[in-house]
Amino acid sequence: MGQSVNYLGLIPLFPLLGSVLIGLIHVFAGKKFRISEKFYGILACVGPVLSFILALKTFVALKALAPESRFLCHKAFTWFSVGELHIDMGFLADPLSCLMLLFVTFIGSLIHIYSIGYMGGDKNYGKFFSYMNLFLGAMLVLVLGDSPVVMFVGWEGVGLCSYLLISFYSEDRSNVLAGNKAFIVNRIGDLGFVLGMAFLFWGIGASGFDFLSLKAHSGNLTPAIALTVCLLLFVGATGKSAQIPLYVWLPDAMAGPTPVSALIHAATMVTAGVYMVARFSFIYANVELAGNIIAWVGILTALLAAIFGMFQDDIKKVLAYSTVSQLGYMFAGVGVAAYSAGIFHVFTHAFFKALLFLGAGSVIYALHHQQNIWKMGGLKSKMPKTYFTMVIGALALSGCPPFSGFFSKDEILYSALATGHYGIWMVGVLVAGMTAYYTFRMIFVVFHGTPRDQHAFDHAKESPAVMTVPLIILAVGALFAGFLNLPAIFGGSQMVTHWLAPSLTEHHPHASLFIEIIAIGASVAAFVIGIKIAYTKFGQGAPAPEFKGFAEFAYHKFYVDELYHAIIVQPYKAIGSIIWKTLEPNVTDSPVKAASKLYMAIGTAFKVFQVGYVRIYAIYMIVGLSLMSLFLSQSLN
Amino acid sequence: MIHNYLFLSIILFCLGIVGVISRRNVFTVFMSIELMLNAANLAFIAFSRVHQNMDGHVLAMMVMAVAAAEAALALAVVILLHKHKSKLDTNVFSLLKG
Numbered sequence: 001m002g003q004s005v006n007y008l009g010l011i012p013l014f015p016l017l018g019s020v021l022i023g024l025i026h027v028f029a030g031k032k033f034r035i036s037e038k039f040y041g042i043l044a045c046v047g048p049v050l051s052f053i054l055a056l057k058t059f060v061a062l063k064a065l066a067p068e069s070r071f072l073c074h075k076a077f078t079w080f081s082v083g084e085l086h087i088d089m090g091f092l093a094d095p096l097s098c099l100m101l102l103f104v105t106f107i108g109s110l111i112h113i114y115s116i117g118y119m120g121g122d123k124n125y126g127k128f129f130s131y132m133n134l135f136l137g138a139m140l141v142l143v144l145g146d147s148p149v150v151m152f153v154g155w156e157g158v159g160l161c162s163y164l165l166i167s168f169y170s171e172d173r174s175n176v177l178a179g180n181k182a183f184i185v186n187r188i189g190d191l192g193f194v195l196g197m198a199f200l201f202w203g204i205g206a207s208g209f210d211f212l213s214l215k216a217h218s219g220n221l222t223p224a225i226a227l228t229v230c231l232l233l234f235v236g237a238t239g240k241s242a243q244i245p246l247y248v249w250l251p252d253a254m255a256g257p258t259p260v261s262a263l264i265h266a267a268t269m270v271t272a273g274v275y276m277v278a279r280f281s282f283i284y285a286n287v288e289l290a291g292n293i294i295a296w297v298g299i300l301t302a303l304l305a306a307i308f309g310m311f312q313d314d315i316k317k318v319l320a321y322s323t324v325s326q327l328g329y330m331f332a333g334v335g336v337a338a339y340s341a342g343i344f345h346v347f348t349h350a351f352f353k354a355l356l357f358l359g360a361g362s363v364i365y366a367l368h369h370q371q372n373i374w375k376m377g378g379l380k381s382k383m384p385k386t387y388f389t390m391v392i393g394a395l396a397l398s399g400c401p402p403f404s405g406f407f408s409k410d411e412i413l414y415s416a417l418a419t420g421h422y423g424i425w426m427v428g429v430l431v432a433g434m435t436a437y438y439t440f441r442m443i444f445v446v447f448h449g450t451p452r453d454q455h456a457f458d459h460a461k462e463s464p465a466v467m468t469v470p471l472i473i474l475a476v477g478a479l480f481a482g483f484l485n486l487p488a489i490f491g492g493s494q495m496v497t498h499w500l501a502p503s504l505t506e507h508h509p510h511a512s513l514f515i516e517i518i519a520i521g522a523s524v525a526a527f528v529i530g531i532k533i534a535y536t537k538f539g540q541g542a543p544a545p546e547f548k549g550f551a552e553f554a555y556h557k558f559y560v561d562e563l564y565h566a567i568i569v570q571p572y573k574a575i576g577s578i579i580w581k582t583l584e585p586n587v588t589d590s591p592v593k594a595a596s597k598l599y600m601a602i603g604t605a606f607k608v609f610q611v612g613y614v615r616i617y618a619i620y621m622i623v624g625l626s627l628m629s630l631f632l633s634q635s636l637n
Numbered sequence: 638m639i640h641n642y643l644f645l646s647i648i649l650f651c652l653g654i655v656g657v658i659s660r661r662n663v664f665t666v667f668m669s670i671e672l673m674l675n676a677a678n679l680a681f682i683a684f685s686r687v688h689q690n691m692d693g694h695v696l697a698m699m700v701m702a703v704a705a706a707e708a709a710l711a712l713a714v715v716i717l718l719h720k721h722k723s724k725l726d727t728n729v730f731s732l733l734k735g
Binding site: 610 | 654658659661666731732733734
């Protein structure tokens with residue numbers, strides 16, 4: 001066991017307390033007194049910022065320890081103890097969770113600050129920040145949980161908050177449906193997680209169910225159970241992290257306010273699946289089949305989402321599909337057992353994706369909630385700060401050296417190549433080119449060329465500082481975060497990989513200069529080709545395209561939503577209505593009804609004794625007492 | 638000797654029972670209950686005499702106290718009943734009929 005420190009428990013507690021406090025103020029005082037938005041905003045930022053400070057403190061404390069003993073833990077209380085299952089409300093900080101902790105709290109805080117500006121004037125200002133704090137708190141529980149069960153608490157918490165926040169503008173029915181969809185799809189994944197935990201407990205849970213004990217006993221798992229656990233947990237990950245076949249909720253999640261999208265896509269929620277697989281690396285590393293399945297699911301998701309991303313006309317949907325695509329890369333990374341590469345991509349992705357979303361939010365804010373990119377254009381001159389920061393984000397997303405996305409994506413592709421997964425590598429390079437294409441398609445259409453909607457263009461202006469300052473900070477992160485894990489070929493020392501090493505069970509493939517050069521060359525070539533095509537098509541301003549043939553098919557997302565609706569939702573509804581209208585009234589209800597009829601009959605039979613006259617009741621009493629006395633005297637003799 | 642007292646007590650008790658069962662006036666029923674209580678008191682006193690101790694007396698005193706309290710309560714109930722239906726016939730009050 002590692003050293004015990006008390007402040008670990010406080011890290012998730014601050015945002016959770018903030019959430020409760022803001023919620024109570026909003027419910028009880030918000031209606032009666034006019035509470036200023038500034039008050040809510042400051043109150044909302046306190047929790048995340050305090051958590052970030054404590055995360056830094058945790059980092060410093062961990063750094064002071066020897067690499068192999070970098071564990072800090074805190075047991076708040078015993079949650080429950082049933083038979084062999086003992087669950088503590090415990091928190092564990094090791095290099096892996098500490099890295100997650102740092103960027104989740106950092107980016108979460110920035111998004112909170114940005115939201116003060118973005119949400120200005122909303123009538124449910126207090127409610128929004130209460131949910132946001134709850135969201136962050138749940139994510140921190142997920143990251144810090146020292147056992148799968150505590151992790152699951154946070155896992156469910158972020159699912160709940162995503163539902164609450166996606167359907168935040170609840171006047172519009174389609175937003176509510178998007179929230180429902182996110183919640184239901186996530187529930188399907190959660191079932192996998194629960195079953196995975198059950199199998200894991202069945203396998204090796206008897207000797208302790210926290211991560212450290214599980215890691216120590218992971219060798220006792222039989223291969224069959226290990227494979228089952230891996231695949232079931234991955235089902236959970238596909239739900240939360242939007243992979244095939246459960247990715248459908250994430251693009252619809254754009255219905256929520258833009259800071260929420262940023263929070264979901266960058267800091268919380270979708271990274272949970274990757275984190276979970278890395279957290280269980282001690283099992284996944286031993287089950288190669290599961291790793292291959294994960295890698296292929298990941299890379300195919302990346303490909304599919306990239307295809308969809310190329311044909312979207314909503315600025316947030318483009319970004320949403322890019323997130324699904326990048327998550328696919330991360331799973332490809334953890335699938336080929338390059339856990340540190342996957343987590344590093346999570347880390348860099350958090351910066352540039354938060355940046356892109358907040359930038360898109362800034363554009364949307366300036367254009368009065370216009371999200372269609374074919375109504376934008378030429379905004380470069382009007383919003384220089386947003387433009388420059390978003391270009392940095394776009395370069396990082398498309399993997400342009402030396403931006404952060406390049407290093408992390410390259411690390412994943414290199415690992416795939418070095419471990420002999422050539423198919424995955426080739427698809428990955430293809431997707432890298434497509435990413436560059438659709439990202440810069442968006443940038444060119446929105447910021448370059450001539451304005452398509454003159455009226456909106458005339459009224460557009462740069463967002464206030466409370467929104468642009470977080471953008472600039474994130475841009476710096478997107479620019480330089482990659483250097484933290486500079487590979488040896490560029491004279492770096494892979495700091496992040498070494499930092500994560502004690503937490504992960506990872507075998508580094510033998511580094512070959514030749515392979516590394518091929519990987520980098522292919523990525524850069526793909527990036528250049530992608531951006532070139534985007535520039536020739538959209539660089540000088542282009543009209544809104546007509547989608548025909550394959551493009552139309554892709555524009556409608558291959559009709560996957562419709563397919564799911566036809567093969568899953570409709571049959572379920574049919575089964576439901578059969579149960580409701582036929583099975584329930586006729587079969588299951590009849591014993592219940594029979595029981596109630598029986599009691600009615602008995603009641604009617606005994607009703608005759610209840611005559612209502614006090615004299616008759618006196619007779620009953622006398623007869624009863626006489627019989628009792630008789631019985632007593634009999635038994636005494 | 639004790640037999641005589643006990644027979645008297647039984648006779649009084651049975652009279653009380655018959656009164657409770659057969660009479661319909663609330664006051665008569667009430668008085669019959671009092672008669673039954675006093676029948677029990679008589680038996681207590683008789684046994685106390687036989688056993689030569691004060692236990693029966695104590696209980697008889699207690700019964701009297703309870704009967705007094707009960708009388709106060711019961712008369713209040715009777716007044717309310719009368720206010721409610723302007724009658725004191727127990728057959729009128731038959732809301733509990735099933």
